[in-house]
Amino acid sequence: MTFRDGTLVDWYEWGPEPFEIAERAGKPVLCALTAPWCAWCDRMDEESYSDPKLAANIGDSFVPVRVDVDRHPRVRERYNMGGFPTTVFLTPDGEVLSGATYLGPDGLRQVLDSIRASWDAKGTSAGRVPRTVSSADLPSGEITADIEAHMVEQVAAAFDDEYGGWGTDAKFPLPRTVELALKRDRDRGTRTLDAVQTHLFDTYDGGFYRFAETRRWGEPHREKLVDENAALLRAFTTGYLYTGDESYRRTAERTVDYLTTTAWTGDAFAGSQAASDYYTLEPTEREEAKPPHVDPTVFADRNGLAAEALCRFAAVTDHEGARYAERALEHVLETLVDDGHVTHFDGERSETGLLADHARLLSGLTAAAQVLGPDGWIDPARTIADDAIDRLATADGSFRDGQPSGAGLLDRPLYPLGTNAEMADALLDLAALTGEDRYVAAAEDALSAFAGAYDRMGVEAAGYAAGCARAHYEPLVVRTPPVGTDLHRAALRLADHEKVVVPEDRDDAVAIRADHTTAPAATPDELLERASDGPLP
Known part of the structure; x- marks a missing residue:
């Protein structure tokens, strides 16, 4: 044709x-x-x-x-x-x-x-x-504390002390690297957020441009992708969670506004908005101009990321954007998911069973379960995780990017490091929410498949290192009373963006890490104190 x-x-x-x-x-x-x-x-x-x-x-x-x-x-x-x-x-x-x-x-x-x-x-x-x-040979190894330690060294070594961010040529925002830095190297994390906020954020229409061509964050490429805006929304939310900086909250909120207006199709989140000279106009000139085209295609992976980011922002601010996350997830589950098998978009030429779709939709569902409550989200999360494990996990534990079939080189599988880390991260959340150790095992297997090469990884692999740290130390899990209670709200605001909050039918809250469980807390202040007393890496 x-x-x-x-x-x-x-x-x-x-x-x-x-x-x-x-x-x-x-x-x-x-x-x-x-x-x-x-x-x-x-x-x-x-x-x-x-x-x-x-x-x-x-x-x-x-x-x-x-x-x-x-x-x-x-x-x-x-x-x-x-x-x-x-x-x-x-x-x-x-x-x-x-x-x-x-x-x-x-x-x-x-x-x-x-x-x-x-x-x-x-x-x-x-x-x-x-x-x-x-080649399908992967450098397997043991998940140890050395993986995160190496990445912390890389974050420092590759940092641009003059202009912020990492690298000496084009500047990409690297949201997952920012998040790791915010936890382990706060100054470099906030300096990068400040640079991204100054140079890549559209202060008039909201949303972030994709990257800058120069070391000084100049000559931005002004396309706006929903997945990258979702990742930066999550990074700025993390920045606000750790620092309380109101500028980070305002930037995150403007990004939510962009996602829920310009990038909203009426049912879910669109794919992208095109680059254009429109963005170089003065505000008064923009009023007269037609905004760039928005691709209304609803992609499963981008909606999963957007839903997760909106839920995370609502968790620390009570912002109403979480209702858009709920609507998007419901739409994707209804139109793109069949018994756990995910279709990339609604179209006759769409692929099904892509690792990125499963991993990112799973992350959106586990975030919704924590923030909105488990009803309606845990069951589809299980079926999507199980489908990915059944169809895409290999003998060595890594996940393929999709079924090895199709034209050209599509019959040769890829084993993407970043998407394996995203799947592992979501599986660790699901394990905490369900109590099912098989998801922990699948996550650890996926991470272990690449661990033998950790010492050759640069800052772009920060998400993988963070996932290894969660698997090694085990994430902080906070079991709380139901959604809407003061203890649930306090748990969501604990300054650890990697925690898992499990709303249950109970009156008190406990924090758990590894084999240590705190005494029950009856008030938010008690929970904060006791969660901070637990063993930390």
């Missing part, structure tokens, strides 16, 4: 068909990875793919395939060349010939000629399998 997407190229949709056509015709595949929020993707469409001579060249010498990376995350993870748009050339078997990001007309023309010449000379022998999918 071919289609035109505002260009002169007759594109095929991702699937077996274009690869079969390429095999029969003896042509390479040109795969264009794009996103609905990507300004440079639009520019390449306008400048390169709308050039009649280039479009004709592509049609004659290649089989062109266009992929929306938000809708096809497994394709994105296997073929991304470092940003979007990605232009990657493949053999009919899906192996990589070459690739680049944005290509203007002259650059694309040169690359097309080069690839065609190489193909004519070498054919499929020029293809290669990316290293990330060429």
Whole structure:
């Protein structure tokens, strides 16, 4: 099936068909990875793919395939060349010939000629399998305190003392790294929040831009993705929880406003809002301008993250945004979940059973169980966790990113470190909420599968290190009276963002870590005192 997407190229949709056509015709595949929020993707469409001579060249010498990376995350993870748009050339078997990001007309023309010449000379022998999918051997090891200690060292070593954040080139906000720093290296965590707040937060419309191109947080890429806004909402909530800084609360609240207005579809959270020059206008000029396009697609993983973040913010502020989390989770459970098996989005070409969807939706459900009460959330959380363990867990304990099947290299599984850590984190929460040790075992197995390489991990793996610390020390669990009571509210506000609050039919509260249980607390002050007295890492 071919289609035109505002260009002169007759594109095929991702699937077996274009690869079969390429095999029969003896042509390479040109795969264009794009996103609905990507300004440079639009520019390449306008400048390169709308050039009649280039479009004709592509049609004659290649089989062109266009992929929306938000809708096809497994394709994105296997073929991304470092940003979007990605232009990657493949053999009919899906192996990589070459690739680049944005290509203007002259650059694309040169690359097309080069690839065609190489193909004519070498054919499929020029293809290669990316290293990330060429080996399934994982560096297993023991979960120890050394993993978190190493990451704390990395947080300090890679920190930019002059401008905040980590790295010396483009600056990404790295929300999970911020959260680990807030707990273990407070000054670097708050300095990064301050930089993100100053340079990436849209003070007029709310929400965060994706990243900045320069070390000084300059030249921001102004697309707004719901998953990244949810992660930063969680980070600013954590900052407020630990410091009481009202600016962090206000920024988090404005982010909630953005998610529940601009990014709200009426049923759940949308996928993204596109980058645009609109964001460079003065406030009075924005009043007259049309806001950038919002992709209304409801993705399971992004809604799980948004629901979790809104529940966490409501836990420390009583903000009404939690009702949007509840509505989004109900919508996703009704439309995208079948007996624990999660569909990425509502569409005939949607994949099912993706690890990210299971992990992030599970995190949203366990957060809702803690903040809103367990009724209605624990049972679907169990079925989603069980489905992931049954279908995606491997013999060594790690989780695959999805079922190993499909066109191109989709039949080769990936074992993403970050998403394994997210699943482990959610499973530890579920274990505390249900008392079922099998979820602890599954979490520890997933984390152990990568532990042999911890000393080679940089700050981007902070979420993994934090998950290992939770598994090693065991999370702080607080058992409280039902939702709405003073003791439940006090437990949610304990200054430990990794705790698990379990609302029960009881009159007092206890805090538990490992084998130590505090004496029952009858008042919030008693709970705070006794929870602080427990054994800490």
